[in-house]
Amino acid sequence: MSAPFDLDVWVKEARREPFKFTLAGNIFTMPAAGELDKSILNAVNVDNPSARDIEALLRSGLGDQWTLFDEIPVPLAALGELFRQWQKHEGAPVGESGASSGS
Template identity: 75%
Template sequence: MSTTAFDLDVWVKESRQEPFKFTVAGRLFEMPAAGELDKSVLTSVNIDAPSARDIETLLRAGLGDAWPEFDAIPIPLAALGELFRQWQRHEGVPLGESRASADS
């Protein structure tokens, strides 16, 4: 049995992924990989089956200080859903993938 403690800080640093980048209305936005959001977001969203409000909460958390600028841009709801799916795909293991995807 090992006496060495698992160092979660090291794991977090080593597992960091490239930020997710996207453009809309000629502006470049950047978010961390979805799985890198702080655990505090779990208290306000349903990760297994995110609602439209949950998706907005997650995007707001991901965009951080850039949220007001992003929020001011008119974007169709269908486009927000696709943005959320692409953000999940960026990480490789989508949040809330309990239903079969259209690509399967």
């Protein structure tokens, strides 16, 4: 009989470096995208995120930093790029979205 798969050990070993970025002289830190809690799946379409889904994911990732981030004017194209860079940091594929560039 084999031992059960220990998901707690897997989570600890799979932890990645936080994603950091600067905006308006502030340094923001988010967990790697794959470390967000599974409860976010009820609020967003991760396969094909809309602009609102991207906002919800960023809000979740920024946590208590969201208020400061939200006060800073940011073009929509920049939000799309921030989302792509966050996923690139994770190594996750980027879904097509309204905030994605048309290149």
